[in-house]
Amino acid sequence: MAIAMSEPAAGSDLAGIKTTALEDGDSFVLNGQKTFISNGINCDLVIVVAKDPRESNPHAAVDLFLVEAGTPGFEKGKRLNKIGWRSQDTAELFFADCRIPGENRLGPKGTGFKNLMINLQQERLICAIGAQTAAEFMLEETIRYCRQREVFGKKLTQLQNTQFVLAEIAAEVTIGRTFVDKMILEHWQKNSVSVEVSMAKLWITEMAWRVADRCLQLFGGYGYCEEYPIARAWRDIRVTRILAGSNEIMKQVIARAVTK
Ligand SMILES: Cc1cc2nc3c(=O)[nH]c(=O)nc-3n(C[C@H](O)[C@H](O)[C@H](O)COP(=O)(O)OP(=O)(O)OC[C@H]3O[C@@H](n4cnc5c(N)ncnc54)[C@H](O)[C@@H]3O)c2cc1C
Incomplete structure (x- = not known):
């Protein structure tokens, strides 16, 4: 497993993430990019932190979504070349119109x-x-x-x-x-x-x-x-x-x- 919070332009400032999860019927469509994700290459399942683009409150907009490896639109990027922790993979992850079932949101809306x-x-x-x-x-x-x-x-x-x-x-x-x-x-x-x-x-x-x-x-x-x-x-x-x-x-x- 992996947990994908950090993005190229938002690490410490988590509320500043840009990855979106748009509700569409009984599914969500994810778009965005994550970086520095531990186990990003090896994971079968990743918990992705994403925002509802229709929600204006930055905290209430955030939710957690389960994305399985192999889901169309979910791509694992390169394994980052680090100065330490070399036995642990750290990777970039990409989501491009990645559609996941509605039940893959963890918990009620706005609790992420x-x-x-x-x-x-x-x-x-x-x-x-x-x-x-x-x-x-x-x-x-x-x-x-x-x-x-x-x-x-x-x-x-x-x-x-x-x-x-x-x-x-x-x-x-x-x-x-x-x-x-x-x-x-x-x-x-x-x-x-x-x-x-x-x-x-x-x-x-x-x-x-x-x-x-x-x-x-x-x-x-x-x-x-x-x-x-x-x-x-x-x-x-x-x-x-x-x-x-x-x-x-x-x-x-x-x-x-x-x-x-
Ligand atoms: C090996 C490795 C594994 C990781 N694994 C994961 C993972 O599994 N999942 C995940 O989501 N992320 C992961 N991360 C990302 C990690 O959580 C971020 O690197 C970290 O939160 C810092 O964010 P940043 O790199 O964007 O730095 P920035 O937020 O850009 O910070 C740059 C510098 O500014 C300082 N700074 C930031 N804000 C302030 C402030 N308000 N006041 C004073 N100084 C400030 C920081 O302390 C830092 O020194 C991993 C990172 C590494 C290196």
């Missing part, structure tokens, strides 16, 4: 935007969990490497700089784990913690990016080589500050809550 917003808490939490576990992995790998690498006749772990860097990273990683575990529990109990989850997404993805860079540095030149998993981890972590709502959008969400 609300449903998207409700589920963002889970999406952002998943992103925070991914970044947290990546940071833990990078720390473990780096400690393992520093234990065996010798410089100037000493193990890297015996140098004070290495010890201080690893101590700082370990403290940050432990703080991140404590917070994300709390968020998992809150989410599991169906509590509304979207602001706190936005804080987790913001802080943990920024922390994981710092961790990636500092860990790679401890590997020296080997860290810059694909043979070492730290190189891939460094490439892969970058995107977590951009997707699932960029970290600037997280700051907006948090600022709105703390200043109201």
Whole structure:
């Protein structure tokens, strides 16, 4: 499956999407373009965010539509060539007079935007969990490497700089784990913690990016080589500050809550 929200001219500003779904008898006709869609190539079914062109309220106009691969008018575009997350396909999708049955609209008319917003808490939490576990992995790998690498006749772990860097990273990683575990529990109990989850997404993805860079540095030149998993981890972590709502959008969400 895939969920297609982002468009070439509308990523952060979801209300600005241009893809339309026009009701026509007992079906909908979709027209528009999506980009950056995870699983876009592999998916059999995609949830498409589209607007009713006859509805003037931008939020009430949005609905979610199920489109099956192979439906005439639905074309998968090229697989995007990314600097990280290479094992995951990310693609453009195109809809040209793509007719789908009326029953393929998810939920009652005008509920798409609300449903998207409700589920963002889970999406952002998943992103925070991914970044947290990546940071833990990078720390473990780096400690393992520093234990065996010798410089100037000493193990890297015996140098004070290495010890201080690893101590700082370990403290940050432990703080991140404590917070994300709390968020998992809150989410599991169906509590509304979207602001706190936005804080987790913001802080943990920024922390994981710092961790990636500092860990790679401890590997020296080997860290810059694909043979070492730290190189891939460094490439892969970058995107977590951009997707699932960029970290600037997280700051907006948090600022709105703390200043109201
Ligand atoms: C690997 C990958 C997978 C993805 N998977 C999916 C997917 O499955 N489905 C999907 O729909 N989308 C997906 N996306 C898209 C992703 O959600 C968007 O890239 C993201 O929301 C940012 O939108 P944008 O790229 O259009 O950047 P823009 O919205 O153009 O933002 C550009 C810059 O401006 C900043 N900015 C934007 N608005 C503000 C503001 N109000 N104040 C301050 N700064 C601002 C942003 O933070 C960013 O730094 C994916 C992206 C990537 C890279």
